[in-house]
Amino acid sequence: MSWKLNNLISLATYKKATVLILSVVFFFALSASEASAQKKFSKTYPASKNIRLQLTNRTGTITVQGWNRDEVRIEANLDKPIAKIIPKNKSGLIYVNVVQDNQGRDEVGDVNFNIYVPYSSSIDIETRIGNLNVSNVQGGFVRAHITSEGDITLTNIGSSGISAKNVIGDIFYDGLIQPNSKYIFTSTQGNINIRIPLESNFNLVATAPSTRNIDTGPFNNKTMKYFGTGRRLVAKFGDGSADVTATNQQGTISFLRR
Amino acid sequence: MNCEKSQNLISEYIDGELDAETCAGLKTHFAVCADCAKLHEDFASILNFCDETFFEDSLPPNPQALWCRINNIIETEVKPELAEVEKVQEIKAQPGWLTRLWASQLQFSTSQILTGFFGIALISSLLTVVGVKNFSGAADGLSENDLQPTVFEKVLAKLGVADTPEQRIERQLNERKKAIDYWKKRVEARRVRWDTDTRRTFDRNLNVIEKSVNEYTDILQEDPQDQISNEMLDAALNDKMELLREFSEL
Numbered sequence: 001m002s003w004k005l006n007n008l009i010s011l012a013t014y015k016k017a018t019v020l021i022l023s024v025v026f027f028f029a030l031s032a033s034e035a036s037a038q039k040k041f042s043k044t045y046p047a048s049k050n051i052r053l054q055l056t057n058r059t060g061t062i063t064v065q066g067w068n069r070d071e072v073r074i075e076a077n078l079d080k081p082i083a084k085i086i087p088k089n090k091s092g093l094i095y096v097n098v099v100q101d102n103q104g105r106d107e108v109g110d111v112n113f114n115i116y117v118p119y120s121s122s123i124d125i126e127t128r129i130g131n132l133n134v135s136n137v138q139g140g141f142v143r144a145h146i147t148s149e150g151d152i153t154l155t156n157i158g159s160s161g162i163s164a165k166n167v168i169g170d171i172f173y174d175g176l177i178q179p180n181s182k183y184i185f186t187s188t189q190g191n192i193n194i195r196i197p198l199e200s201n202f203n204l205v206a207t208a209p210s211t212r213n214i215d216t217g218p219f220n221n222k223t224m225k226y227f228g229t230g231r232r233l234v235a236k237f238g239d240g241s242a243d244v245t246a247t248n249q250q251g252t253i254s255f256l257r258r
Numbered sequence: 259m260n261c262e263k264s265q266n267l268i269s270e271y272i273d274g275e276l277d278a279e280t281c282a283g284l285k286t287h288f289a290v291c292a293d294c295a296k297l298h299e300d301f302a303s304i305l306n307f308c309d310e311t312f313f314e315d316s317l318p319p320n321p322q323a324l325w326c327r328i329n330n331i332i333e334t335e336v337k338p339e340l341a342e343v344e345k346v347q348e349i350k351a352q353p354g355w356l357t358r359l360w361a362s363q364l365q366f367s368t369s370q371i372l373t374g375f376f377g378i379a380l381i382s383s384l385l386t387v388v389g390v391k392n393f394s395g396a397a398d399g400l401s402e403n404d405l406q407p408t409v410f411e412k413v414l415a416k417l418g419v420a421d422t423p424e425q426r427i428e429r430q431l432n433e434r435k436k437a438i439d440y441w442k443k444r445v446e447a448r449r450v451r452w453d454t455d456t457r458r459t460f461d462r463n464l465n466v467i468e469k470s471v472n473e474y475t476d477i478l479q480e481d482p483q484d485q486i487s488n489e490m491l492d493a494a495l496n497d498k499m500e501l502l503r504e505f506s507e508l
Contacts, residue, residue, distance in 0.1 A: 058508060059456070099507055106451040128504055129459050147504040148463040167463045167497060188497060189466045209490050210473065228486040249470045249490060 041076040045089045049120045050139065056097045057127035058083070060110035061150075066119040066136035073116040079109030099128070122159070131169075151190075166190065174258065177202050179241040188249045195256040201238030206246045206253045207231060213252040259287045264294045272302050424482055434495045441502035448506050460505050467501060470494040 047070055055062060060079075072094050074087060083102050088095040102108045110130070117123065122140040125132055131151045132144040138158030146152065149168035157175030164171050165186040172193045173185065177200035185192045198218055206214045212230040224235040246253045264287045270276050271284050288295035414420035421429060449457060474491035477484055 103507070107453055128508060129456070147501055148459055167501065168466055186493075188463075188470060188494070207486065207490070209486055210470075228484070231486050247490075247493065249494060250466070 038080070039078045039082050041078060041085055042074070043087060044071055044073045045087075045094055046070065047072045047094065047118060047121075048092060049118050050122070051092055051094060051118060052122040052124065052140075053094045053115065053117055054096070054124045055094075055113065055115070055126070056099050057111055057113065057125075057130065058098050058102065058108055059129045060112045060127065061131045061133070062113045062115070062125050062127060063133040064113075064115045064117060064123055064125060064135070064137070066121065066138070067116045068119065069116070070118055071116075072118070072121075075114040077112045077114075079111070081105070081107050081109050083108045083111050085111065176200070177242045177244065179239075181242045183242065183244045185244075185246040185248075185253075187247075187251055190248070190251045192246050192248050192251065192253045193256060194244070194246065194254070195258045197258045199238065200242070201240060202236075202242040202244045203240040204233065204235045204237065204244045204246075206233045206244075208248045208251065208253050210250045211248075211252055215252070215254040217255045218257045219255050259283045261287075261291055261294050264288070264291065265297060268294075268298050268301055271298070272305055427478075427482065427488065430492075431495075434499065438495070438499050438502060441499060441506055444506035445502050448508065452508060456505075456508065460501070463501055464498070467494055467498045471498065 049070060051072060053064065053072065074094070074096070076085060078085070083098055085096060085098060086101050098108075098111055117137065118139075119137060120139040121137055122142070123134055123137060124141075124143045125134070126143075126145040126147070127150065128147045129150060130146065131153070132146060133153045133155075134142055134144060134157065135153075135155040140159065141161035141163070142154060142157060142159045143163045144152050144154065144165075145163070146166035146169065148166075150166055151169045152164045152166055152171045154162065154164060154172065155174045157173065158178070159175070160178040160181040162173065162175075162181075162183045162185070164173065164184070167188045169187070169190045170193070171185050171187055171190065172195070173183070174195040177183065177196050179201060183194075183202070185194065204216075204219075206216075208214050209228070209231040214230075214233045216224070216233070216235070219235075219237055221235065221237065223237075224233060226233055264284055267276060267280065267284060271281060276284070284298075288298055415422045415425075445460075449460070452460070471491065471494045474487045474494060477487040478491060481487070
């Protein structure tokens with residue numbers, strides 16, 4: 001009787017152990033499967049100092065950072081279904097177009113780029129959905145456009161031309177205002193924050209028609225004039241050698257001292 | 259001397275204008291010709307009578323006094339009339355404004371000429387700037403009246419050669435709407451293949467843009483000349499078209 005009882009107890013323990021082991025195996029197998037669903041891409045190109053990066057993404061975040069090397073390094077994390085990426089290195093141009101490379105496919109996973117470029121590069125990046133981040137560049141220009149929603153963050157920028165545009169999302173610019181340059185910030189719904197040195201020289205046209213919320217912060221002088229019952233602010237700071245145009249259809253515009 | 263020559267010389271003979279030889283010849287003829295002698299006597303007596311009667315009747319008793327009276331009459335009665343006549347003549351004789359301007363220009367100093375030159379240059383420059391601004395369209399967004407038609411545009415619009423500003427805006431909006439309709443159809447055909455997140459994101463963004471489009475359309479219906487709303491509507495329609503076009507590629 002006791003033998004039978006002992007056998008039954010050991011059988012139950014054995015079953016429990018088996019279930020536990022199978023669960024652990026299943027968990028690790030699943031984890032391994034999930035890990036394999038994300039693919040990494042990495043490639044480095046030799047580049048001149050004035051290289052131009054042109055990148056068009058479908059969905060995902062793009063982060064571009066300037067570095068002190070004469071080469072461009074493209075790293076990407078690709079979610080399933082894995083997107084095709086076919087970078088092209090033409091003379092003075094690194095070209096990546098995820099939309100074009102995956103034309104005709106029904107579903108394509110997010111592609112999150114992390115790209116390093118020489119400090120003096122020009123950057124032209126856009127995505128249909130996702131965030132755009134650019135930092136530490138001082139080249140010819142930075143163009144960062146989001147077709148729909150996502151935040152645009154441009155930090156420590158010394159480029160002589162900026163164009164940042166989205167529909168829903170915030171735009172933050174932290175950098176210099178170079179003479180004889182154009183800076184254009186456009187959003188439909190979000191907040192535009194511009195952080196620049198107080199001694200910057202520029203002509204400003206800021207338009208916020210719905211909110212009429214244009215905060216120039218420490219930037220104040222007698223040239224400031226409001227038009228259209230406060231919907232537009234026009235002003236000249238310093239010698240006005242650069243042009244800053246900020247338009248936010250349904251959001252706010254703020255200036256901060258750098 | 260014959261009778262004909264004698265009769266032609268009778269007047270000069272009486273006035274004593276003939277030389278001695280001719281006078282002697284006439285006297286000889288009068289002595290032999292009774293008709294010519296008679297004519298000489300008649301003629302001489304008429305002239306003598308006239309000379310005596312004219313001087314006695316024509317000369318005033320006091321010529322000096324007569325001239326004084328005449329002068330007084332002229333000054334009191336005739337002079338005002340003459341003054342009026344002179345005035346009229348002066349008005350008629352006055353030169354036209356162009357003649358006066360030309361005449362006065364001749365008296366300009368060098369500084370006046372230089373000032374005039376710079377004035378003309380300044381006015382020409384201003385007119386050029388205004389003309390260029392009118393024809394190049396609004397760029398800086400500083401003026402509230404940029405949508406106001408220029409005189410040239412108004413004339414063309416009245417002649418039916420060009421659109422009025424309202425017609426132009428309406429035409430542009432119609433063109434934009436056609437393009438938007440095209441891309442909408444493309445998106446409708448593609449969106450069934452999108453995942454749920456993409457569909458939701460697209461709809462959310464399209465709604466945000468359409469909110470702006472409706473807002474500015476309402477404002478412009480009340481005030482078609484509102485420049486900021488015109489610009490914003492244009493930008494919002496561009497954003498809408500861009501959203502449709504770029505999502506139709508997904």
